[in-house]
Each structure stands twice: as C-alpha cells, then as structure tokens.
Amino acid sequence: MSWLLALPFLLPILAALLTFLTRGKPCLARTLSVASCGLLLLTTLSIFALVETNGILAAQMGGWPAPFGITLVADRLSAVMLLVAAVVGLTVALFALSDIDAHHEQLGFYSYYQLLLAGVCGSFVTGDLFNLYVWFEVMLIASFALLVLGGERIQLDGGIKYVAMNLVSTLLMLTAIALLYGLTGTLNMAQLHLAVAGIDNPLAENLLAVLFICAFGIKAAIFPLFFWLPASYHAPPVAVTAVFAGLLTKVGVYALIRTFTLIFPAGDNLAHDILLAAALLTMFTGVLGAAAHYEFRKILAFHIVSQIGFLVLGLALYSPLALAGAVFYMVHNIVAKTNLFLISGTAQRLTGSFELAQIGGLYRASPLLAALFFIAAFSLAGFPPLSGFWAKFLLVKASLDQAAYWVAAVALVTGALTLFSMSKIWAEAFWKDHPQNACTGLATLTSADRIQRLSPVVALALITLVLGLVPQPFIEFSMAAADQLLDTGDYLEAVLTPPTN
Amino acid sequence: MEMALALVIGILTATGVYLMLARNLLRYLFGLILLSNAANLAIFTAGRLTRASPPLIPEGLKAPDIPVANPLPQALILTAIVIGFGLLAFSLALIVRAYRRLGTLDADDMRIAEPKKKTKRGTEHS
Numbered sequence: 001m002s003w004l005l006a007l008p009f010l011l012p013i014l015a016a017l018l019t020f021l022t023r024g025k026p027c028l029a030r031t032l033s034v035a036s037c038g039l040l041l042l043t044t045l046s047i048f049a050l051v052e053t054n055g056i057l058a059a060q061m062g063g064w065p066a067p068f069g070i071t072l073v074a075d076r077l078s079a080v081m082l083l084v085a086a087v088v089g090l091t092v093a094l095f096a097l098s099d100i101d102a103h104h105e106q107l108g109f110y111s112y113y114q115l116l117l118a119g120v121c122g123s124f125v126t127g128d129l130f131n132l133y134v135w136f137e138v139m140l141i142a143s144f145a146l147l148v149l150g151g152e153r154i155q156l157d158g159g160i161k162y163v164a165m166n167l168v169s170t171l172l173m174l175t176a177i178a179l180l181y182g183l184t185g186t187l188n189m190a191q192l193h194l195a196v197a198g199i200d201n202p203l204a205e206n207l208l209a210v211l212f213i214c215a216f217g218i219k220a221a222i223f224p225l226f227f228w229l230p231a232s233y234h235a236p237p238v239a240v241t242a243v244f245a246g247l248l249t250k251v252g253v254y255a256l257i258r259t260f261t262l263i264f265p266a267g268d269n270l271a272h273d274i275l276l277a278a279a280l281l282t283m284f285t286g287v288l289g290a291a292a293h294y295e296f297r298k299i300l301a302f303h304i305v306s307q308i309g310f311l312v313l314g315l316a317l318y319s320p321l322a323l324a325g326a327v328f329y330m331v332h333n334i335v336a337k338t339n340l341f342l343i344s345g346t347a348q349r350l351t352g353s354f355e356l357a358q359i360g361g362l363y364r365a366s367p368l369l370a371a372l373f374f375i376a377a378f379s380l381a382g383f384p385p386l387s388g389f390w391a392k393f394l395l396v397k398a399s400l401d402q403a404a405y406w407v408a409a410v411a412l413v414t415g416a417l418t419l420f421s422m423s424k425i426w427a428e429a430f431w432k433d434h435p436q437n438a439c440t441g442l443a444t445l446t447s448a449d450r451i452q453r454l455s456p457v458v459a460l461a462l463i464t465l466v467l468g469l470v471p472q473p474f475i476e477f478s479m480a481a482a483d484q485l486l487d488t489g490d491y492l493e494a495v496l497t498p499p500t501n
Numbered sequence: 502m503e504m505a506l507a508l509v510i511g512i513l514t515a516t517g518v519y520l521m522l523a524r525n526l527l528r529y530l531f532g533l534i535l536l537s538n539a540a541n542l543a544i545f546t547a548g549r550l551t552r553a554s555p556p557l558i559p560e561g562l563k564a565p566d567i568p569v570a571n572p573l574p575q576a577l578i579l580t581a582i583v584i585g586f587g588l589l590a591f592s593l594a595l596i597v598r599a600y601r602r603l604g605t606l607d608a609d610d611m612r613i614a615e616p617k618k619k620t621k622r623g624t625e626h627s
Contacts, residue, residue: 130580144591148595151598151602153602153603157599157603157611159599160595160608163591168533168536170588174537174540174541174581175543178543178544181548181577182547182548182549234614
C-alpha cells in the first residue's frame, strides 16, 4: 500500500495540468479543481488510517533502497498534516468558486492552486532533505504566482517583498543542505539522524542548526524574520490569503519540527535555546502588531505570526507533552485560521471593505456569519471549551511541568491580547451599526454565493467545535504523534529496513 | 583547490550581500544571482574535490574499479541551477512588471501595501 504515499502530490500535479489545459472552459476547470481536492481528501484519509493501524509507512521510489533512492515517509505527524492540508484544500477550493473572478480563472488560478497543494503535500511526505528543498520550491513558485496573479499595484508591492525574502530563505536552506552533506555524506533524513549523532563537532552542528533555523524560520515567519508576512498577506484575493495562512507558514514549522527532532535531537542545546527565545518573541510581537492594526486581514496576518510562536514553543520545550501540544495546536490553528480568513472575505463581500472603521452591522445583516466568526475567533484566543483552549492548555502545562513559569506567563498574556484584538473585530465589524457615511451599504449574497461561501466556513467551524468539545481522542493522538517524534527508532526501522518482497 | 573554491564562495557571498543591501531592486536581484551561485559552489565543494575519473562503471563490473568522482553533488547542483533559473526568471519578470506599473525600482518608495501614516514625514518628494 505504500504507493499511496505518492498520490498526495501526483493528484494535484495531474489536476494542475488538466485545469491548465481547460482554463478556457471555466465550468470544467472548476469541477476538476474541486474533484481533485475531494480525491486528495480521500487519499489522505486512507493514508491516515493506514498509519494509525500499521505504524509508519515508507515507500522507496524506483525500488532503490533507502539511503540511495528517494524515500517517502508518513508518520503520525505527516499523516495528520496531510489530512488537514487536504481539508483546507477542499474548503478553500469550494470558497474560491465564488471568490475568484473570471479574469483570474483565465490566468490559470486553479492550476497554480493545485501546484501549491502538490508542493505542500510533497513537503509533508518526503524523507529526504534535498527533496524537501525541491518541494519547497514547487510550493514557493506556485505561491509567488498566486500572490501576484492579476497584477494589481498592491499585489506587485506585496509580492516583491514576499519573493525577496523567500528567495533568501531558499538560498540559506540550500547552503545548509550543502554543508550538512559535506559533513555527513548523506541527505536521507533517517540516515542523517545516525550520521549526525556520530559527529563529534559541536561547532559545526550548531552552525548548521542556526542555518536551518534561519532558513525554515523565514518560511515559518518567526521573530525577527516575519516582516514579509504582514507586508504581503493582505494583497491577493481572500481565497489565496486563506490557503497561505492555513498552510504555507505551517510547512515551515513542520520542517523545523522534523529537523530538530530527527536530524538534530535535543542534545543540541544552543538550537533549542534560540528556538525558545524566538518562540516567545514571536508570540508577543505578533500579537502586539495585531492589537495595533485596524484592518481585518492585517490583524489576522499578525495573528498568524503570533500563533507560529506557540507552535515553535512546543518544539523548543521539547517534552512529550509540549510536542503533543504543538501537534494539536497546528491542527487547531490551520482550521481556525483558514476559517477566519474565509469569514473576512465574506464580510468584505457584504460590506465592501476590510477597514474596520468603514464596516459594521454584520451581526444584524448575517447572524450566522457572526456566530461562525465567534467560534473561530474565540477558539483562536483560547476560550474554553473551544479547540484553542486545549491546545494552549497542553503548552502551558508543559511549560509549568518544566518550571518555566515565565514561558507560561508570556503564553497567557499573549492569549489575553489575542482576545483583545478579536473583540476589537467583533465590536467594530459585527456589533456596531454600519457607518452612515460609508459609500457602500450592506450587500446581500446570491443563493449560489451563499452555499459556496458559507458551506466551507460551516464545515471548518464544525471541525473546530468537535476538536474543542471532544478533545480526548485528539489529545491522545497528539501524544502518540509526539512519542513517535521523540522515539525515532520506528522511523529509522521503517525507512532503512530494505523491503522484504 | 578547496581553499581557492572557498575563497570564491566567500567573495561571491560578500558581493552578493553587498548588492542585496542596495535599495534598487535590480541590484538586489543581481546580488541574489551571485548568492545562488555561491550556494551551488558550496554544494560542489562539500562533495569533496578529487582528481578522480568520471563515475563510469566498466562493462562486466558491478562497481567501478578505480576511485571515481562523486556524482551526487553534481546532480544536486544541476537541480538547484534549474530551480534557481526558474525563480530568478520569475523575479526578473516581476520586477519589470512592477517597474512598469509602479514607476520605480526603489524598494523604499514602494509603500502601497504598507502605506505610511499621513502625519509622518513621507518620502513622496524623492
């Protein structure tokens, strides 16, 4: 069954080709895009089920045994990331049907979207560092194209900053990979785990660790490397921002977690100290940015930064509970964050603007949208009993267990500030009346728009509710995933044992 | 030989970073090109430099009978060059488009996505 591992990136690539060829027939391209995302969801579900029952799944491409060929691996972390990526992929593809106009469709929006998904899924399943670089590039070039598609002035400006920073990150990653290869002579992650453990050269190890932190840190938008994110994420159409917010930064965090559990495990103290400091500063500065802004999407963009801090915190604390918290937080955050951006898009369609000062009255216009925003926003702020509460609870408990009280304090203050900025949106956009002097009044959605825009939001809100109200199985799964990350024996066995057949 | 290549990598990196610190986007791009070549050379050097033969296996044998060069770094560089070429071509096209649309190549003048507050002193006169 290990051939299944190739499908998460083959399917979107195929769909990208087909949607490119059919971009002149929007109806067909739309169907293909949604159908491919549906198939992707089914594939990732079956991979998830297989990993749960059979343990870690590994496939050697072309039949070459592990250190020589290209390896695809899925452990619990990869499997759950694939699954969430597919959920986000499908919901945003549905939302895009009403959000993306004919001009963008003509330019090939669906092809780039599918390529982006291929890059994201490829990064999650690869077991080889150079391959990770290649998938990062696939993802990057697709995201560049999506960001500037249509070529509006604000998009070009935001796009240049995004492209400039991310190209630096790929160069740092390439250099780090080169030096690591020179040091160990291998690029297979499982083999690297053994090879790096055999090196007695702390200086070289620390240097490489810092290079990898910088490379993946730019991609993940950790402090102080995050400034490109709020500069560019409010420029493209909402569907694009939503998928960027949900998936792209999380791929950076996934790469960090993979690197610093498998290749450079805990012995390396410098790396984890840097990560801890970066995590705390990311959490705090991100939320301060969110508190200072008065534009719907800019507030949400700064929240992405702040939440990345929580994810990295789980890695930096490096205990089973902390890593489990990071896994749970990742799932919760991808779902809630994507949902908030989709809601901001619908709010913009209804009121005509993202500026909080110029909109209002949404609660009266659409109580359903207000309820959905309430679920997503207060989950993100960590309000019990929603999913964000359990995610934060795990991380705070992990830091208290290690007697890192000030870490817990920063996490709690950040949560309070998140609540403050969310209630700002709530009060301005939903609660207060629509300003009389604004040029555009409240619009109404057509019934097709209503289905295409609201059903993805409802689905994601339901996931948030289930995660929050029945957390036990999900927390147990996160604990199991964390154990798998810390105890690398199974991973090494699955990858390095030659196939028996 | 390693020393010479290390020096070349160092010079390329230094020049690249210097160019990338410029406000002009075209200079930034040239800096990036130099830096990406430095990264490629770093892969090449990391793969050990030897005066060995090409990695070919004689007919009838399963392994080469004499020491051969390491082909992996070259395969990696090839991939990296192709990817780098694509990315740089895209960036150049983006910069040209931005120049036509925004009328400037100065990164500091591009403040559409993050406009300055009206109360502060702007850079509009430049």
